[in-house]
Each structure stands twice: as structure tokens, then as C-alpha cells.
Amino acid sequence: MGRMAYEEHTSISRRFLSWCAEAWSAAAEAEEIAMLDEATIRQISKDCAIAPDDLLQLVKAGPHAADEMIEMMRALNIDQSDVAVLHPALYREMQLTCTKCKSKSRCRHDLEAEIAGQEFVGYCGNAVNLNTMRADPELLQS
Structure with a gap:
């Protein structure tokens, strides 16, 4: 070898x-x-x-069950830390939704292909919340 x-x-x-x-x-x-x-x-x-x-x-x-949510927030330019601090109950709810998600494989694929920002609305249980956050300048990464 x-x-x-x-x-x-x-x-x-x-x-x-x-x-x-x-x-x-x-x-x-x-x-x-x-x-x-x-x-x-x-x-x-x-x-x-x-x-x-x-x-x-x-x-x-496990501790990485909602990693896709964090990656999706990054892909959408949402500051995950700000959401966790400003909206802790919503953040926990979103983690739980991500943990239970049946579309993790598609989500990971779209994140890796860098198309998640255009495709997530069709399968993400957190799509409504993510779109609301994307419209809030206070929650966007600088």
C-alpha cells in the first residue's frame, strides 16, 4: 500500500x-x-x-440530529446564534422538527450541492419559519 x-x-x-x-x-x-x-x-x-x-x-x-437545520440557516444567511438567543423556544421547536424530519437525505444532498436555498420550501418542515427569518434583517449574518 x-x-x-x-x-x-x-x-x-x-x-x-x-x-x-x-x-x-x-x-x-x-x-x-x-x-x-x-x-x-x-x-x-x-x-x-x-x-x-x-x-x-x-x-x-443524538447531538447532531438537527445539524441540517444549522446548515440550512447558514445556506440562507440566517445567523443561527441570534435565533437561538432571541427566539429560544422557536429554535428548540425547529430543532425538534429537524430531528423528526423524513427528508434528511434530500436536505443533505441539496446542502452539499449548494441548491438548498432554492429547494428547501418543497420538503423542509421549518420552511415557513426559515422564510420569516430570512425576511428579518436582524437575523441575517453580517
């Missing part, structure tokens, strides 16, 4: 091991939260301003 092939193989192996570690960690976290008593889960969900079932679903989905 040549040096470049070896380095590429090593890079792929590292990324795969990193992905496995993240998946393992998310699964362990989901199990840990699922073992909490109902009162504790209700309190955590109240603190996060989401329903207990939604909290468990988000935890099970």
Missing part, C-alpha cells in the same frame, strides 16, 4: 472510529436519561421547555 493510500485509509478509519465513539456516547446518554424517574424527566423537560417525550426523542437522536 502506497503512502497516500495508507494515509487515506488511516483518515477514513479515524473518522469512522470517531463516529462510532459519538454514536456510543449518544446511546449511553439516551439510556442514562431513559432510566431516570418520570419526575426527573418532567423537570428536565420543563427546564428545556419541551415535552418529556420530545426530550427523550432528542436524546435518542
Whole structure:
């Protein structure tokens, strides 16, 4: 195996091991939260301003379950940090919508192809909110 092939193989192996570690960690976290008593889960969900079932679903989905939402905001020139600070409840709702989305594959494809900004309205559950944000100059990236 040549040096470049070896380095590429090593890079792929590292990324795969990193992905496995993240998946393992998310699964362990989901199990840990699922073992909490109902009162504790209700309190955590109240603190996060989401329903207990939604909290468990988000935890099970893992820490990157709504990454497409963040990437879509970037593609639309929306400042994700400003939205999270100025509209935290809406931001959490959008994360949950993204987590539950059945069009993630298309979304990722469109984001990679840099056509998401033109196509998202046809499949994105957050399209209405994203379009509203795009019209608000305070929420656009500088």
C-alpha cells in the first residue's frame, strides 16, 4: 500500500472510529436519561421547555440530529446564534422538527450541492419559519 493510500485509509478509519465513539456516547446518554424517574424527566423537560417525550426523542437522536437545520440557516444567511438567543423556544421547536424530519437525505444532498436555498420550501418542515427569518434583517449574518 502506497503512502497516500495508507494515509487515506488511516483518515477514513479515524473518522469512522470517531463516529462510532459519538454514536456510543449518544446511546449511553439516551439510556442514562431513559432510566431516570418520570419526575426527573418532567423537570428536565420543563427546564428545556419541551415535552418529556420530545426530550427523550432528542436524546435518542443524538447531538447532531438537527445539524441540517444549522446548515440550512447558514445556506440562507440566517445567523443561527441570534435565533437561538432571541427566539429560544422557536429554535428548540425547529430543532425538534429537524430531528423528526423524513427528508434528511434530500436536505443533505441539496446542502452539499449548494441548491438548498432554492429547494428547501418543497420538503423542509421549518420552511415557513426559515422564510420569516430570512425576511428579518436582524437575523441575517453580517
